[in-house]
Amino acid sequence: MTGRDTRRDVRTLTFLGAASTVTGSKTLLTVDGRRMLVDAGMFQGEKHLRVRNWEPFPVSPSTLDGIVLTHAHLDHCGYLPALVRQGFAGPVWCTADTATLAEIVLRDSAYLQENDAAHAARRGYSRHDPPLPxxxxxxxxxxxxxxxxxxxxxxxxxxxxxxxxxxxxxHILGSASVTLGWPGGSVLFSGDLGRADHPVLRPREIPPGAPDVVVESTYGDREHPDPEGAAHEQLAEAIRRTVARGGTVLVPAFAVDRTEVVLRALGELRRAGRIPDLPVHVDSPMALAALRVYRRAASRGELRPDLQGDLVDLPHLYEARTVEDSMALNNPRMPCVIISASGMATGGRVVHHLKHLLPDRRNTVVLTGYQAVGTRGRSLADGAQEIKMHGDYVPVRAEVVQVEEFSVHADSSDLLAWLAALDPAPRRVLVNHGEPGSSAALAARIRRELGITAVVPADAEVVDLSRG
Structure with a gap:
């Protein structure tokens, strides 16, 4: 697949990631010999997925004419520097906010990889000699x-x-659905879609329809639960229980968007008197940088119009900027909340906090959304009794709470409503970016309720866009 097909009638999609999984999003569009890659995501989660990051890219990166990014999460942009390392030198198209956030995300990713490789070399727990980023x-x-x-x-x-x-x-600041068009044809990529009512951002909009639509299916087989009683009560109860025990609440949260959503919820709970006025620490350089981007976006009208003043209303909000600041939070002097990346506990400072806080029954870990198979977050959500970190097994004695209402992924009905609103209606929907059961369930619902052909492409499958 390394050669370039220059025939004028070749129009195909090749699924190179996020097929039967929610990670490593990469889809190759070939139009009359021109190659455009939609998203360049890093594989995360289970080992058999992570090792794919190290495999040669199926086509020579130097033959790509351009890359289009839907948004700045690592599973959609994190493979970009690897492609550049392999010879890609073309343009990368994205929104301005995606460009700003991708700069933060990619620098942080490289820094963590270099640090993890150095740590593994010092501790000797890697099977690679030497371990490399x-x-x-x-x-x-x-x-x-x-x-x-x-x-x-x-x-x-x-x-x-x-x-x-x-x-x-x-979905997050700068996120976009992407339409790629050419004379006589087009294809629409949903990207990761947000819920109809995002707690921080302006709502999603409906793009022009296209004959073929690639739609994500992260929550394709489920609905977000309606919160019982007052909003965020599950989080409030977990905080109140933990404070009563004299413990710490650790919130692994994606540095981009999820941190902002959680901070806003904590501010609302504090103002309503539903949680104590306790210290809240943001311990992630990337999250702090992203928070500054979101605050600037408010002045440009990118956030919800009902958000007045500062995005965050927490008088005891502290920023853990240095490694020393972060280490001090492993033994806090009083009950507090720590928000730290990454959201699925795959890397970053949150891993060190888990290592110190999980063995203590006074503490609580609050998971704030989808946890991919093979991640530490998924293991905790599934009730693991110990978690492996940095070559050691750490006992899980702390309370673990999963709060689904913080997810900003569209659920099954959200996805269906987005598809139903497309004009003209698609002739075919290609369902990706979901675990197998989730993708299959959404495809079945599309066929049943919308009467549209819906298929779940396999990994590396090539779909001919010139055929119905």
Whole structure:
């Protein structure tokens, strides 16, 4: 698949990631010999997925004419520097906020990889000698100048007759559904879709329809539960129980968007007197950088119009900027809340906090959304009695609470409503970015309720866009 097909009638999609899984999102569009990659995500979770990051890319990266990013989460942009390292030098199209957040995310990713490799070398727990990062900070610095920004709802010529259009997706700041069009055809990618009512961002919008639509299915087989009683009561109860025990509440949270959503909820709970006025620590350099981006976005009208003043209303909010600040939180002097990346506990400072806090029954870990198979977060959600970290097994004695209401992924009905609103209606829907049961359930519901052909492409499957 390394050669370039230059026939004028070849229009295909090849699924190179996020097929039968929720990670490593990469879809290759070939139009009359031109190659465009939609998303360049890193594989996370189970080992058989992570090792795919190290495999040669199925086509020579130097033959890619461009890359389009739907948003700045690592499973959608985190493989970019690896492609650059392998020879990609073309433009990367994305919204301005995605470009800003991707810079933060990619630098943090490279820094953590370099640190983890050095730590593994010192401790000797890696089977590789020497352990190496997938890419370095230097690779990221070579990647960032390739980013090209696109405004929402504008058609932009990417060259070779292929145009791109971004439509607000309402998942995280800057997220977009992407339409790629060419004379006589187009394909629409949902990207990760937000819920109809995001707690922080302006709502998603409906893009123009296309004959073929690639839709995510992270929550394709389920509905978000309606909170029983007052909003965020599950979180409030967990905090009150933990404070009564004299413990710490640790919230593994995605640095981009999830941290902002959790902070807003904590502010609402404090103002209503439903939780004590206790210290809240944000311990993630990436999350703190993203929080500054969100605060600036408020002045540009990118956040909900009903958000007045500062995004966060917590008088005892503290920023753990240094390693020393972070280490001090492993033995806090009083009950507190620690918000730390990553959201599925796959890396970052939260892993060190888990190592220190999980063995103590006074503490609580609050999981705030979807936990992919193979991640530490998923193991905790499934009731693991011990978790492996840095070569050691750590006993799980702390309370573990999973709060689904913080997820900003569209659920099954949200996804169906988005598809039903497309005009013109698609002739075919390709369901990806979901675990097998989730994708299959959404495809079945699309066929049953919308009467549209819906299929779940296999990994590496090639779909001919010229055929119905």
């Amino acid at each position: 997938l890419y370095t900070v230097a690779d990221v610095e070579r990647t960032l100048p390739l980013l090209r920004t696109v405004d929402y709802d504008e058609d932009v010529d990417t060259g070779g007759g292929v145009r791109v259009r971004m439509t607000r997706a309402g």
